Amino acid sequence: MNSDNVTPLHDSRALPRLPPINIEAERALLGALLCNNRWLEAVADFLKPEHFASAMHARILEAIQKLFDRGQIANVVTLKATFDQDPALMENGGCALSSAGVSEHRSGWVEAEVDAWLAAKEQARDTSVE
Numbered sequence: 001m002n003s004d005n006v007t008p009l010h011d012s013r014a015l016p017r018l019p020p021i022n023i024e025a026e027r028a029l030l031g032a033l034l035c036n037n038r039w040l041e042a043v044a045d046f047l048k049p050e051h052f053a054s055a056m057h058a059r060i061l062e063a064i065q066k067l068f069d070r071g072q073i074a075n076v077v078t079l080k081a082t083f084d085q086d087p088a089l090m091e092n093g094g095c096a097l098s099s100a101g102v103s104e105h106r107s108g109w110v111e112a113e114v115d116a117w118l119a120a121k122e123q124a125r126d127t128s129v130e
Helices: 023-035 039-043 055-069 076-084 087-091 096-100 108-129
Strands: none
Touching: 023 039, 023 055, 039 055, 055 076
16 A cells, blocks of 8 residues: 555644633633632642643642642632732732732622722722822
């Protein structure tokens, strides 16, 4: 059989295919985990930081997992405190949660509570500057 007449199923010169990327789904998942840390138990066996297309989202998942493993609550407030102390993130504009858009995917009551806390913190910072 002449191999010149056979069309290969895979072109060895082609670039490797990347898995599909859905940043919105990543944000929604992280937002859900922040709203209810118990949901991490359902996905912890198979969900890994390297599964995220966004490196920032991977870091957020790592931080959620670390707090959860210590028996601490992982939410927007506790993670913000963690990420605000990260020099690498400060160089890129500060808190990873807001820059990654995760806070957009919180539930209503959590959003109100966190927004109130952030507003109070912002006001306190503005008053201390004056």
